[in-house]
Amino acid sequence: MTDRCPPSRVGVVGFGHLGQFLVDHIQKEGPGAGLSLAFVWNRSAEKLTDYVPEELILTNLAEFTDRKADVIVEVCHPCIVKDFGVQFLSHTNLMVGSPSALANPQLDQALRLAAKQHGNTLYIPSGALWGGQDIQRLNDSGSLRALSIRMSKHPSCFRLADGLLSDWSEEEGRRVLFHGSVAELCPIAPNNVNTMAAAAIAASTLGFHGVTGEIVSDTALADHHLVEVEVTGSGGFSVKTERRNPAKLGAVTGSATYRSFWSSLLVCKGHGGRVYLC
Ligand SMILES: NC(=O)c1ccc[n+]([C@@H]2O[C@H](COP(=O)([O-])OP(=O)(O)OC[C@H]3O[C@@H](n4cnc5c(N)ncnc54)[C@H](O)[C@@H]3O)[C@@H](O)[C@H]2O)c1
CATH class of the missing domain: 3.30.360.10 (Dihydrodipicolinate Reductase; domain 2)
Known part of the structure; x- marks a missing residue:
């Protein structure tokens, strides 16, 4: 990173296998990769206390706007994409770890529209998909x-x-x-x-x-x-x-999918109001 490009602040939503992997990686490798944590949210916040500094724990997800994340990563459950996806995209970029949520055509349209209207990118990580x-x-x-x-x-x-x-x-x-x-x-x-x-x-x-x-x-x-x-x-x-x-x-x-998520996150620097496979 150069001095002109400050680190991207990442909000992580979900602290299961993928969430823990990403939080750990951002803490260890983030500074070198131009990433820092804006917040971490989990349904049960007590699970976070041993792993995440208190000031980075978000207890009420509706207050995500206070943390000024440059990208929010959902690694939780499709229902969080349904309940918060449009709000997230109205404020910042969003990487959806549970893209099966977009099988709902109304939600798919609402997310695409929010991305377009607000100029924020809806990122879909490749996961285990090749090509x-x-x-x-x-x-x-x-x-x-x-x-x-x-x-x-x-x-x-x-x-x-x-x-x-x-x-x-x-x-x-x-x-x-x-x-x-x-x-x-x-x-x-x-x-x-x-x-x-x-x-x-x-x-x-x-x-x-x-x-x-x-x-x-x-x-x-x-x-x-x-x-x-x-x-x-x-x-x-x-x-x-x-x-x-x-x-x-x-x-x-699969174990390679964790690394794939990390590589996807590194791409999420903002690609305008559209859907972007990363
Ligand atoms: N895109 C991909 O290739 C890919 C690969 C693996 C997993 N995933 C998806 O990413 C998400 C996270 O995966 P994981 O392996 O970390 O799963 P996990 O089960 O280890 O963790 C899920 C986390 O979300 C929480 N959670 C579950 N249901 C919830 C709900 N209804 N409301 C709020 N929180 C809830 C759990 O408490 C847990 O902390 C899942 O939706 C999974 O299907 C996607």
């Missing part, structure tokens, strides 16, 4: 025709609604749990589909209803998640990628 900006470019050129994403994990790594996978056994091997639109998949697997949601946001001409998602339980995947993306463009264009994301048994989030 998101390429998908966005194809989309913006009008050449994107189809997009499908398959996520395969060990059954212990899924958190599904309605006990969908409560009956798995270590011997069973591979089972397709769902195949359909990302819009339908979001309510079934809200914690497992953020990568697909980021892809659906990049592919805005297809949207959540037009992008296909598949989740697969596979007991052979004991140390990594698999993310396969298939993109079809006009005139016979196609791309297939397969990403191996190292992950411990039972981990919803």
